[in-house]
Amino acid sequence: MERTLNDAMDYARTFLHTGKVATYIPELAKGDSExxxxxxxxxxxxxYRSGDWQQEFTIQSISKTIxxxxxxxxxxxxxxxxxxxxxxxxxxxxxxxxxxxxxxHPLNPMIxxxxxxxxxxxxxxxxxxxxxxxxxxxxxxxxxxxxxEAVFQSEKKAGMRNRSMxxxxxxDNILEYDAEDVVDLYFRMxxxxxxxxxxxxxxxxxxxxxxxxxxxxxxxxxxxxRIVKTLMxxxxxxxxSGEFAMKVGIPAKSGVGGGIMGTxxxxxxxxxxxxxxxxxxxxxxxxxxxxxxxxxxxxxYFSGSNSMI
Ligand code: GLU
Numbered sequence: 001m002e003r004t005l006n007d008a009m010d011y012a013r014t015f016l017h018t019g020k021v022a023t024y025i026p027e028l029a030k031g032d033s034e035x036x037x038x039x040x041x042x043x044x045x046x047x048y049r050s051g052d053w054q055q056e057f058t059i060q061s062i063s064k065t066i067x068x069x070x071x072x073x074x075x076x077x078x079x080x081x082x083x084x085x086x087x088x089x090x091x092x093x094x095x096x097x098x099x100x101x102x103x104x105h106p107l108n109p110m111i112x113x114x115x116x117x118x119x120x121x122x123x124x125x126x127x128x129x130x131x132x133x134x135x136x137x138x139x140x141x142x143x144x145x146x147x148x149e150a151v152f153q154s155e156k157k158a159g160m161r162n163r164s165m166x167x168x169x170x171x172d173n174i175l176e177y178d179a180e181d182v183v184d185l186y187f188r189m190x191x192x193x194x195x196x197x198x199x200x201x202x203x204x205x206x207x208x209x210x211x212x213x214x215x216x217x218x219x220x221x222x223x224x225x226r227i228v229k230t231l232m233x234x235x236x237x238x239x240x241s242g243e244f245a246m247k248v249g250i251p252a253k254s255g256v257g258g259g260i261m262g263t264x265x266x267x268x269x270x271x272x273x274x275x276x277x278x279x280x281x282x283x284x285x286x287x288x289x290x291x292x293x294x295x296x297x298x299x300x301y302f303s304g305s306n307s308m309i
Contacts, residue, residue: 001040001042001046001048001297002048004292004293004296004297005038005040005048005050005289005293006050007292007296008038008288008289008292008293008296009036009038009050009051009289011288011289011292012036012272012274012284012285012286012287012288012289012292013036013285015284015285015288016033016034016036016274016276016284016285017276018276018278018284019033019274019276019277019278019283019284019285020033020276020277021033021258021275021276021277022256022257022275022277022281024158025151025154025155025158025256026154026157026158027148027150027151027153027154027155028058028151028154028256028257028275031057031257031258031275032275033274033275033276034276035051035052035055035258035273035274035275036051036052036272036273036274036285036289037049037050037051037052037053037054037055037195037196037272037273037274038050038051038053038196038270038271038272038273038286038289039053039195039196039197039199039200039270039271040200040268040269040270040293041197041200041201041203041204041268041269041270042267042268043204043207043208043213043266043267043268044213045213045214047197047200049196049197052196052273053195053196053197053273054195054196054197055195055196055273056148056193056194056195057193057194057195057257057258057259057273057275058148058151058190058191058192058193058194058255058257059136059189059190059191059192059193059194059199059255059257059259060190060255060256060257060259061110061112061115061190061253061254061255061256062194062199062253062254062255062259062260062261063115063136063189063190063192063255064109064110064114064115064118064253065110065228065231065232065236065253065261066132066135066136066139066189066202067109067115067118067119067122067132067186067189068080068109068115068118068227068228068231069135069220069224069228070122070131070132070135071109071118071119071121071122072224072227073224074121074122074124074125075121075122075124077223079121080109080118080121083105083117083118083120083121083174084105084106084107084108084109084114084117084118085105085106085107085108085114086108086109086230086231086234087107087108087234088107088108088234088235088241088242089107089108089111089235089239090239091111091239092238092239092280092281095111095113096113096161096164096165096168105117105172105174106165106169106174108231108234108235109231109235110231110232110235110236110253111235112161112162112165112186113165113169115186115189116162116165116166116169116175116182116183116186117169117174117175119182119185119186119189120169120174120175120176120177120182122185123176123177123181123182123185128185129185129188129189132185132188132189133145133146133147133192136192136194136202138219139201139202139205139219139220140194140198140199140201140202141198141201141212142198142201145192145193145194145198146192146193147188147191147192147193148191148192148193149191151190151191151193152187152188152191155187155190155191156184156187159183159187162183162186162187163179163180163183166179166180166182166183166186167179170182190255194259195273196259196271196272196273197271198271199259199261199269199271200261200269200270200271201269202261202269202271203261203262203263203268203269203270203271204263204268204269205219205220205225205269206220206225206228206229206251206263206269207263207264207265207266207267207268207269208266209222209225209226210222210224210225229251229263230251232251232252232253232263233245233251233301236251236252236253236254237252237253237254237260237280237282238254238280238281238282239280240278240280240282244282244287247291247294248262248287248290248291248294248299248300249294249299249300249301249302249303250262250263250264250270250290250294250299250300250301251263251265251301252290254281254282254283254286256277256281257273257275258273258274258275258276258277258283258285258286259271259272259273259283259286260272260273260282260283260286260287260290262290264299265301267299268299270290270293272285272286272289272290273285273286274286274289
């Protein structure tokens with residue numbers, strides 16, 4: 001396993017020059033596109049780490065899976081899915097076109113508009129960000145996970161598109177709270193600082209249907225885990241979700257900070273980090289590591305058909 005992971009990293013390194021770090025959030029432009037780190041944890045508790053696995057980066061859109069979990073816990077199934085759909089868009093993650101042309105409701109919780117709607121469903125508690133942070137720490141098994149203040153401020157300053165979506169949704173009565181307060185929470189959720197091992201721990205809990213296989217601790221209800229993993233398959237990789245499903249076949253969620261978190265049913269949680277992004281916003285290095293591992297370890301959910309396309 002160790003060798004396969006290192007081979008996957010070597011394979012991925014040959015593609016890094018094709019990607020670019022995100023610049024629309026100025027603070028993310030400081031990322032180093034050569035950094036590559038990975039962590040893989042099997043359900044029997046073996047941990048494999050490689051490269052810059054300790055490097056911290058902001059969770060960005062991977063937080064959308066945790067926001068959805070919290071929204072379902074706080075507001076329940078009926079309310080959450082009265083505000084957001086479950087269909088892939090085929091549009092960019094930050095597109096707002098469908099809010100006007102299709103239905104007022106965002107199409108799914110994995111795009112920005114949808115995550116802003118689910119963030120608003122988290123606001124019925126006294127300290128929404130505090131509870132979100134606690135949940136993230138529990139799922140990632142690290143109680144020192146914290147907010148990257150510089151990225152948060154940078155997002156807040158540059159977040160005009162997200163603000164526009166929030167105002168449109170406030171106007172359509174999808175948000176039950178003030179648009180500014182909801183985007184503030186959304187930006188904070190995206191700005192948590194994590195490393196590959198944190199996200200691999202979380203992915204392992206998803207792979208094991210809500211129970212940490214090492215401690216036996218029941219962290220999430222299985223109906224919630226099922227919803228999250230389904231949306232990771234259909235919408236987790238932006239408008240490349242179909243291609244990733246076909247080529248890699250691992251339920252995954254990507255973020256513009258360079259992380260991709262993937263969960264292999266009953267087998268493992270894995271997370272890879274590399275800030276060089278392809279034009280759709282997916283990390284070039286992380287995508288390639290997952291592609292390689294899926295092929296050589298037969299991880300595609302329809303495995304047997306594990307040839308590299
Ligand atoms: N905070 C980012 C934004 O709202 C998240 C984007 C992403 O990772 O896809 O633009």
